[in-house]
Amino acid sequence: xxxxxxxxxxxxxxxxxxxxxxxxxxxxxxxxxxxxxxxxxxxxxxxxxxxxxxxxxxxxxxxxxxxxxxxxxxxxxxxxxxxxxxxxxxxxxxxxxxxxxxxxxxxxxxxxxxxxxxxxxxxxxxxxxxxxxxxx
Numbered sequence: 001x002x003x004x005x006x007x008x009x010x011x012x013x014x015x016x017x018x019x020x021x022x023x024x025x026x027x028x029x030x031x032x033x034x035x036x037x038x039x040x041x042x043x044x045x046x047x048x049x050x051x052x053x054x055x056x057x058x059x060x061x062x063x064x065x066x067x068x069x070x071x072x073x074x075x076x077x078x079x080x081x082x083x084x085x086x087x088x089x090x091x092x093x094x095x096x097x098x099x100x101x102x103x104x105x106x107x108x109x110x111x112x113x114x115x116x117x118x119x120x121x122x123x124x125x126x127x128x129x130x131x132x133x134x135x136x
Contacts, residue, residue, distance in 0.1 A: 073100040
């Protein structure tokens with residue numbers, strides 16, 4: 001019986017074992033084109049020393065998400081009863097107080113400069129001329 005030769009490069013046609021492993025992860029995670037490109041861009045920036053990832057595992061990521069959640073107004077669960085065809089059904093609705101959410105946005109130094117506080121004249125073109133309209 002003849003022995004099958006060992007393939008020295010089992011990841012072919014990929015250029016490297018790392019490329020094969022990345023492709024396998026992307027496929028198993030069902031990443032789309034933009035997600036794949038974003039992840040490859042991040043890996044490239046890490047290799048060039050322009051970015052750093054300190055997360056070691058999923059537990060680190062979950063902890064980081066939990067810490068981020070505490071920075072914003074949390075969602076709260078509300079039970080909403082609805083009667084339909086004489087049957088009452090309970091629906092779970094998650095919401096956050098709009099005022100607190102607006103204050104969160106105003107506290108964000110990246111967003112707050114883009115809010116327009118002054119009154120503005122707003123116009124639209126009706127096909128022949130610009131016409132002023134009122135909003136809010």
